[in-house]
Amino acid sequence: MGHRAHSRRAALTAALLAATLTASLAAGCTGQGGDDARAPHHTPTRVPPPNPSLTAAGSPLAVKIDNVPAARPQTGLGAADVVYAEQVEGGLSRLMAVYATKLPQAVGPVRSVRESDLELLRQFxxxxxxxxxxxxxxxxxxxxxxxxxxxxxEAPEAYYRGTGKAAPHNLYLHPARLLPAAPGKTALTTGFRYGPAPAGGTPATSRTVRYPAARFTFTWSPERNGWLVAMDGTPTVTTDGTRMAPATVVVQHVKIRTSRYHDMLGNHTPYTETVGSGQAEVLRDGRSFTATWSRPAAADGTTFTAADGSRMDFAAGQVWVVFAPAP
Structure with missing residues (x-):
């Protein structure tokens, strides 16, 4: 009986511990029903190995990244192959970083998804x-x-809460806990083409894109051979101290309409239409090129055409695409 009682006490203790852990994670996890609710406050010690069968060959990782001042500096942004900037509620901005050629150790702060993100990601x-x-x-x-x-x-073991920022601006991702390895360049089915700069264009030193409550400024740096990024007038530096300087910046003019969804304050979510066609400006090599963009269907990538009708090539390296309201 003593042995059985001891077993019952051990089982009860284990059950209580499991219940406590479950309650703790439930309180700390982001419920999908809410916008940017809480998530785990610690890095889990048990990390199951990534399952290669869950990741199709050539499938990239896309991460929604917070972009308000309280979320900066961001982590892992410099490793992204493509960074999309979009308008969200209240005229603010958020980023979508796409990783294919390398996975950083951590990415964040991670925030919530929007309806138009689903259409944007159909190209992958x-x-x-x-x-x-x-x-x-x-x-x-x-x-x-x-x-x-x-x-x-779905993957609480892949997320953790950082200590340098207040919630909800402190949720981070360990990409290696979702993907076994970086899928490689073939995963970038964006329609972008890379190569030498086309003829023409005009010299450019700086370009600013404004949203109602946010702005991006890109300033050409011959030393970095890229466009130094500033957000809301502040230089964009990642947590490792690197100043962001993408080789190519695309200002893609799109229709931004009101979606059927809204945030907890009642602000309607903008819907950024990335299927269709329109005008664009491509910044590379210290020059600005007038272009047009075309994406006939959601499953297609986006092609860019120069003013002379030729395909617009991007410079090798990171690409930022800023979705700007069509005039």
Missing amino acids: DRPTLAFSGAQRKLLPLIDKAPLRAESPD
């Missing part, structure tokens, strides 16, 4: 999407989208 082959939450009514669309959704609800 079943990408893994890391995000912190979503509107409850958006969940069925996420479930149906041709992507692998990995919020802290």
